[in-house]
Amino acid sequence: MRILKMDSKYLKEFLESLRMFGKLYGPIWKRDVLTHDHVENVDDLVLDGEHTLIPVKKLFHPKRFNTMRFNEEGFTPNYSMFEKRVLIGAHPCDIHSLLRLDEVFLTDPADPYYKGLRENTAIIGFSCLPTENSLCRSTGTDIVESGFDLFFVDLEDIYLVWVGSSLGHDMILEKEEFFDENVTHADIQKYIQWREMRNDMFKKSFNFRDMPDIMELSYNSEIWDYFAEKCLSCGSCTMVCPTCNCYTLTDVFDVTNKTEGRRERVWDSCMFVDYSLVAGPHNFRGKRADRLKLWYTHKLKAFGGEYGRPACIGCGRCVDTCPVDINVLTIAEAFTSCEVPAK
Ligand code: SF4
Ligand code: SF4
Structure with missing residues (x-):
């Protein structure tokens, strides 16, 4: 080059x-x-x-x-x-x-x-x-x-x-x-x-390399329930995360002619309660713990399994943004130490 x-x-x-x-x-x-x-x-x-x-x-x-x-x-x-x-x-x-x-x-x-x-x-x-x-x-x-x-x-x-x-x-x-x-x-x-x-100048770090294994091993850990109790399902973490890419589609019909319209595409969040709601109605991730587990295992493990590199690029925006202190740092620390954080 x-x-x-x-x-x-x-x-x-x-x-x-x-x-x-x-x-x-x-x-x-x-x-x-x-x-x-x-x-x-x-x-x-x-x-x-x-x-x-x-x-x-x-x-x-x-x-x-x-x-x-x-x-x-x-x-x-x-x-x-x-x-x-x-x-x-x-x-x-x-x-x-x-x-x-x-x-x-x-x-x-x-x-x-x-x-x-x-x-x-x-x-x-x-x-x-x-x-x-x-x-x-x-x-x-x-x-x-x-x-x-x-x-x-x-x-x-x-x-x-x-x-x-x-x-x-x-x-x-x-x-x-x-x-x-x-x-x-x-x-x-x-x-x-x-x-x-x-x-x-870097002030913070986490054990990124071992996170795929730690996420896999911790899938059934009760530590997820601790974070789930705090999570507000606000979706801010997904909006600011540069690699989150979920969206939803909505058909908006014209007011004057109901047979015509436009299809809108809008950012969605897997942290929202109705994200996994399907006909029935069934909700595959109605529990907050399941939604948090999905996001962090996807970010730190599953994406890497599919595409060769994990989806977290270390921007720190989830640390800046989550109002209740759930982010890659607190998740990594809790699951690496196998300890529920002190309240
Ligand atoms: S630090 Fe990682 S998980 Fe957090 S917002 Fe940035 S890319 Fe997403
Ligand atoms: S982890 Fe934090 S930012 Fe993300 S949905 Fe829960 S409360 Fe909101």
């Missing part, structure tokens, strides 16, 4: 030049919330490593959208959201989360909506620093080797720039004069020191 360097003074102009490859998206402040959205002014981009609450999945697996229009004759898929986009500021864990979602949505038969959004979006990654609850060093997702077109590591006066695709190469060619092939020993030293400094 080609690695170049760029003087930091060129960053803004380079990012501006990316508009020729698509509409710019990235983390910006909107009504006091940091969110991934359309970027009108590159000065608005937040590239200092702060994390958004809602992960980057929302740009590829939208929270709510119309999948099609239908009538008695048939249906017309809605692909109007496809446009050329350049996503700037994806962190390593964001890129890992997209690679996990690819496994789900691009495995044959591919989801046409996710596929269209993904194929039309260039990924410009940026390095970040750990937050209070970052766990990506435990999950091995603090660095990324693929899944981006360009990846920038911020070394203050310079950026080291990894070129990950032919599209990334074309982006560089447009502003070739900004980039230097000559990465010196001093630059490499600076990069190594930055990596060490970053590694030292």
Whole structure:
């Protein structure tokens, strides 16, 4: 893989030049919330490593959208959201989360909506620093080797720039004069020191490697009941988790013509009580303990069994978000120590 360097003074102009490859998206402040959205002014981009609450999945697996229009004759898929986009500021864990979602949505038969959004979006990654609850060093997702077109590591006066695709190469060619092939020993030293400094900043960790076995062995543990008593079934953990991808479909009929309408797709959560409700009525996971067990065994074990890598990418959002302190850290700690946490 080609690695170049760029003087930091060129960053803004380079990012501006990316508009020729698509509409710019990235983390910006909107009504006091940091969110991934359309970027009108590159000065608005937040590239200092702060994390958004809602992960980057929302740009590829939208929270709510119309999948099609239908009538008695048939249906017309809605692909109007496809446009050329350049996503700037994806962190390593964001890129890992997209690679996990690819496994789900691009495995044959591919989801046409996710596929269209993904194929039309260039990924410009940026390095970040750990937050209070970052766990990506435990999950091995603090660095990324693929899944981006360009990846920038911020070394203050310079950026080291990894070129990950032919599209990334074309982006560089447009502003070739900004980039230097000559990465010196001093630059490499600076990069190594930055990596060490970053590694030292992680405050929390968990035993990720052993979690698949621990989850398997603990399937019938009464510790699940302890967490179930606390869980509010609010679904916040699933909404903020970058690899959660469940959705539900609803047919919405036109008010004026009841034979026509649209099919909406909306994020769903396996933590909701009616998620597994089927005709009968039967509910396969009517108990909170069963829903928690499903989520954590899927996140930390089952997804890995199917796709080769566990679904948790260590972003720490479940730690930030759960109002009653149920998250990968408290779950890992309880099941590793085999002790019900003290109340
Ligand atoms: S389980 Fe928690 S830490 Fe892991 S990816 Fe999901 S929200 Fe992030
Ligand atoms: S584990 Fe926490 S965030 Fe998730 S549904 Fe239960 S209370 Fe809500």
